[in-house]
Amino acid sequence: MTFNGTQTYLLGEGDVVVIDPGPALPGHHDALLEALAPGERVVQILVTHSHLDHSPLAAPLAQTTGAPVLAAGPSEWGRRPVMQRLAESGMLGGGEGVDTTFAPDERIAQGEQITGAWGSIEVLETPGHMANHLSFAWEDALFSGDLVMGWSTSLVSPPDGDMTAFFASVEHLASRTADRVYYPGHGDPVVDPVVRCRELLEHRRGREAQILDALKKNGEADAATLAARIYTDIAPALLPAAARNVLAHLIDLSDRGVIEADGPITSTTHFLLE
Missing domain, CATH: 3.60.15.10 (Ribonuclease Z/Hydroxyacylglutathione hydrolase-like)
Incomplete structure (x- = not known):
C-alpha cells in the first residue's frame, strides 16, 4: 500500500x-x-x-x-x-x-x-x-x-x-x-500535475462506466458481486479492497441519482439502475 x-x-x-x-x-x-x-x-x-x-x-x-x-x-x-x-x-x-x-x-x-x-x-x-x-x-x-x-x-x-x-x-x-x-x-x-489529475479523473470515470454497464447487463448487485465481475485480472485476495472501491463509486452514483439503493447503504446493499 x-x-x-x-x-x-x-x-x-x-x-x-x-x-x-x-x-x-x-x-x-x-x-x-x-x-x-x-x-x-x-x-x-x-x-x-x-x-x-x-x-x-x-x-x-x-x-x-x-x-x-x-x-x-x-x-x-x-x-x-x-x-x-x-x-x-x-x-x-x-x-x-x-x-x-x-x-x-x-x-x-x-x-x-x-x-x-x-x-x-x-x-x-x-x-x-x-x-x-x-x-x-x-x-x-x-x-x-x-x-x-x-x-x-x-x-x-x-x-x-x-x-x-x-x-x-x-x-x-x-x-x-x-x-x-x-x-x-x-x-x-x-x-506534470494537471495531466496527472486528468488521468486520475478519466480512470475513475472509466471505472464508473464499467459499474453501470455491469448493472445494465446483470441487474441489481452489491459491491462485492460487481467487483468480482469487473476486476477479472487481479488476485482473489485483492477483491475485498476492490469491493470497497466499487462501493465508493456506488455511493457517489446513488447520491447523483444515477442508480438506486434497495435500502439503507451498507457494505452489502444492492444497487440498481434508476
Missing part, C-alpha cells in the same frame, strides 16, 4: 516545518532528526491525513521537539452523513489503516497560511482519500499526500474514502495551473 514507504518533507532553514512525520517507528523518528542541520529545530508539524503510515509519529515528534501538530481534525472528522452512518454500522478499516488516536494540537482549514522561515504554506482541504485529508501549497510546489500520486491511483475506501469528495478535490487541484510539481506521500514527484 505504501510503495517504497512514506515520504516526510522538511521545509525551511533554521526553523523547520515537517510535513507528514510518518509511522511510529523509532528509526523514522531518528532519521528525521538526523536530517536537521546543526542548530535547526522543528517548529511546526503538518499532517495531510491520519492513516497509520502518515500521522502516528506526529505525537512522539511533538513531544521531542515541542512543535505543535496541525491538521484538519481527528480521524473521524469531516465525514459526510452517509459515510458516518456506514461507520456507525460497523464498517471500519480498509486500506492503510486509520490512526484512531490522532488528535492535532491545532486545526487548520482551507485558505489558511502557515508562515515561517520556509515562507508561506497555503492549506487546501482535499478530502476523498480520507475525509480529513489536506494538501499544502508552497511556492510553485504542492504536497499532495495520498490524493494524487504518480505510481498508483489513490485508494478510496468508505467510510473514510469518499468518491464524491475525491472527484471534487482532484478537479480543484487540476484547476490550479500554477503548481509546477506535486510531492506526494509515496512515489516520485508528479512533474
Whole structure:
C-alpha cells in the first residue's frame, strides 16, 4: 500500500516545518532528526491525513521537539452523513489503516497560511482519500499526500474514502495551473500535475462506466458481486479492497441519482439502475 514507504518533507532553514512525520517507528523518528542541520529545530508539524503510515509519529515528534501538530481534525472528522452512518454500522478499516488516536494540537482549514522561515504554506482541504485529508501549497510546489500520486491511483475506501469528495478535490487541484510539481506521500514527484489529475479523473470515470454497464447487463448487485465481475485480472485476495472501491463509486452514483439503493447503504446493499 505504501510503495517504497512514506515520504516526510522538511521545509525551511533554521526553523523547520515537517510535513507528514510518518509511522511510529523509532528509526523514522531518528532519521528525521538526523536530517536537521546543526542548530535547526522543528517548529511546526503538518499532517495531510491520519492513516497509520502518515500521522502516528506526529505525537512522539511533538513531544521531542515541542512543535505543535496541525491538521484538519481527528480521524473521524469531516465525514459526510452517509459515510458516518456506514461507520456507525460497523464498517471500519480498509486500506492503510486509520490512526484512531490522532488528535492535532491545532486545526487548520482551507485558505489558511502557515508562515515561517520556509515562507508561506497555503492549506487546501482535499478530502476523498480520507475525509480529513489536506494538501499544502508552497511556492510553485504542492504536497499532495495520498490524493494524487504518480505510481498508483489513490485508494478510496468508505467510510473514510469518499468518491464524491475525491472527484471534487482532484478537479480543484487540476484547476490550479500554477503548481509546477506535486510531492506526494509515496512515489516520485508528479512533474506534470494537471495531466496527472486528468488521468486520475478519466480512470475513475472509466471505472464508473464499467459499474453501470455491469448493472445494465446483470441487474441489481452489491459491491462485492460487481467487483468480482469487473476486476477479472487481479488476485482473489485483492477483491475485498476492490469491493470497497466499487462501493465508493456506488455511493457517489446513488447520491447523483444515477442508480438506486434497495435500502439503507451498507457494505452489502444492492444497487440498481434508476
